[in-house]
Amino acid sequence: MTEADGRPGGHGAEPGRAKPSREAALSALLEHLPEAVYGVDLNFRITFMNRFARQVWRGEAHDFIGQPVQRVLPNLTPEGFLAFLNGALAASDRVETKVFSETAQAWFHVMAFPHAEGLLLHARQSAALEPPESNHPRYDALTGCLMRAAFLDSLGRIPRPAVLAVLDLNHLKTLNEAHGHMGGDAHIRAAADTLREAFPDALIARWGGDEFVLLTAGERAEPVAAHLEQLRWPTATPRPTSLPAGTPVFEFGVALLPTPATPFEQAFAVADDALHQAKQAQRHLAAGDQDSFAVGAFSRYLETLETPEEVVQGSLARLLDLLDFDLGFFEVVGAAAGAGHVVVREGTGGGPVQTPELPVGLTRRALQLQQSVSATDYPARPDAEPGAVAAGVKSVGLTPVRADGHTVGVLGLATLHRWRTVTPQVRQLLELAGLRLGHALHLRRVVAEVRANLEAGLLGLGVALEARDLETHGHTQRVALLALKVGRALRLSETELDWLRDGAYLHDIGKLLIPDAVLLKPGRLTPEEWQTMQTHATRGRELASRIPALSPQVLDIVAYHHERWDGAGYPAGLSGEEIPLLARVFAVCDVYDALVSERPYKRPWSEADALAEIERQAGKQFCPAVVAGFLEAVS
Structure with missing residues (x-):
């Protein structure tokens, strides 16, 4: 391999591999440019x-590819933007x-480079300038509905x-695949027109x-929900023929x-939580490839966690990052207050966050x-x-954890000082994390039982040896x-202690x-x-090796515990x-116990001696x- 690029061959392209195209090289260059670059058709x-x-x-490419460029570039009026x-x-x-972007409260310099298939757009923040004195209301170019920033500015109306x-419209991806984006756009415009006609005095945003958001005056949510329920079915809304039979045009909350x-x-x-529940109830929870990938990746990650402590700490920490929650916890059933394991990360307030009281009522449910439950x-x-409300808990999701047929605790996620749809x-x-935790707890119990049975057998064998040796x-x-005390002083692992x-x-x-004649001889050998x-x-090593499941490290103790640091020991x-x-x-432990114990051929030494x-x-x-660790352990 060459030192220059780390690829075999050292000079030129690899045999049989074509040089990258100019388009691929340009894409690679733009991918790593420290400023925003967009391509549009x-x-x-x-x-x-x-x-x-x-x-x-804060998204992946598939979240944006195929979407109108207005979704990501600074807000302009439709006329001005399309003209540009x-x-x-x-x-x-x-x-x-x-x-000027009201979202970022900053001016942006946008350059557009035309080519045969569309435009390459480069956006970077300009030097600080005063915000414009006034901005015209901004509308979505496709539907004429308010854009998000304009909607938020108009809430007081x-x-x-x-x-x-x-x-949320159903099966837009299916429509785009069946009729092209023009057919999908027509469906989106038809939905916007239906909402405007049904709620003429409402604020409506794309x-x-x-997705659409609608705000209308009213003292009760039920009449609005009933009206939307009528609109979502084909009899009230024009229905594209490519939508599956029995599918409502949209879901809502x-x-x-x-x-x-x-x-x-x-x-x-x-409202967003109610929307997701409606999508699930109608079997239209379009999680998408990214969600499926996230579930699969998280499942594979869980398989790398073995002990219950690793599962609690690792799974909750990963979920906090993956799902944008602020607090994760595992509460043990029947434990005293504060006995649950709590994972804490930086909260929205900028410092470590703790909730003094976990959601007991929700846990009980x-x-x-x-x-x-959530x-x-x-x-x-x-x-x-x-206490949890005072600490700022806004949204919570919980799942029970079962092991060996019993509920042992609950895993939970929560947001602090902000609402988040569960x-x-x-x-x-x-639930995946809860299943893995239950499995880890089951394995720990089984291993502990096997360990206890093995220990009982080995200890019994050791006691029998004592009797024969007259120790x-x-x-x-x-x-x-x-x-074990000395091993802990030397910071040995739990496996090494076993x-x-x-x-x-x-x-x-x-x-x-x-032979007894040698082992039990009272005098000098x-x-x-x-x-x-x-x-x-x-x-002894040969005999012990016939016992199943004994590790090589155990056999080494049997074989070499009479070796000496200066090389004068045996057998090797x-x-x-x-x-x-x-x-x-x-x-060291064996010799010390022999010194302080009485034997047929000697009196016990004092501990000090x-x-x-x-x-x-x-x-x-x-x-x-080892002597230093021994003295630390017995001091």
Whole structure:
């Protein structure tokens, strides 16, 4: 590989691979340009958005491709905007203009470069200038409805109480594929005309590609909902022949703004939540490729999380980023207040956020129904916790978590100081995380049971070995507990501690193969008998290896716990760090317990004398680092 570009060959293109086209090279260059660049076709629909533009609008390419360019460029009146674009198409060279964006409160310099298939538009913020003294109302060029910014500016024109409706056209993508974008545009215009005719005094905005928002005076939401229910069926609205049979033209949700003090964002979130529920009920929840991808990607991510702690922390942290919530939590059923695991990230206030009281009433409902529940407007619930409301909780989604046939807790997401629609996709992703958590908790229980059964068997075997070797009663259990204390002082992992405990139980299993005449001899062993005794380490490893599921690390403890740091031990004469760490740890604990225990051939040492002997042997018989950890553990 060359140092210049990291590709094989070093010079020129790879054999058999064509050089990239000028168009591909240009697209790659524009993709990384640190300013917004858009491509549009001859109908002024978006064909390209570079990375900077997508970051500005917080979306992916598929969210914008095919949409009118008015959706992303600074607001202009339809006449002025279309005149600029048509003039650019007719020009032989680039044309430029300056426009003021009320959304960004800034001036933008827009350049249009004509080509055979449309325009390339480059937008960058201009130097600071004063905002224009007045702006004409801005309308969507396709439908004549207000654009979003103009709609928000005009909210005061409708007296309170008022009813807000959020509408979403069904199967617009299907219409575009069947009849082209011209057919889709005709459908959008027909829907706008129907709404204007039905609600002549309302504010109506085209909110997005196939979304409309309507605000009309009224004390009750039901009459508006009933009118919209009539309009959404083919008998009241012209119906394109390509729509599936029995499909309403649009879905909607409504909410009441009872007073001027009611935040628009609150009512919008409630209406949007009702819209998503309606889409789900009609089986028209068009999640789209991106939503399906998000679910699949999240499922694959969950598969990488193993322990319950990893699932709680990892899944909630990922969901907070993926779904734009502020707080994620796992509350254990029956736990004391504050015992739930809470994941906190930066909130809208700019600092760490904590809610002193989790939504107990909503949690209780999720447990009673044994299904996911949500509250887009949590403070309006009669069972809302005052502490949570005071902390700014606005929208909440919860799902119960079950393991081994029992409900063990709830996973939840919440927003703070802002409303957010808890969509069916939010509930679906929460449920996936809950299923993974329940599975992890089930595995932990099963592993713990297997672990306990294995420990009981190994401990029983160790106790049997004690009896045959005439060692002090309780040696195996004591040395195992001491080894765990030293292991924790040395910051060993939980898995390493399990290995250390198993090795402690089996460390002298090889003595089962030593003849009684040697093992039980009361006096000093002859050189030949000592050689026979030393074989218990190697023969113990061979015997222990026949026990299923014992790890190599456990077998190393059995084989090497009589090795010495200075190389004078047995059976292999290993020295220093050649000796496996767990065997070094156990060796210190084994010798210390032998020193302080009474045996048929000696009296017990005092703890002080035994500790002093262990310290003297650091760097000789024992690993110095292990001795330091041992002294820390027993001090």
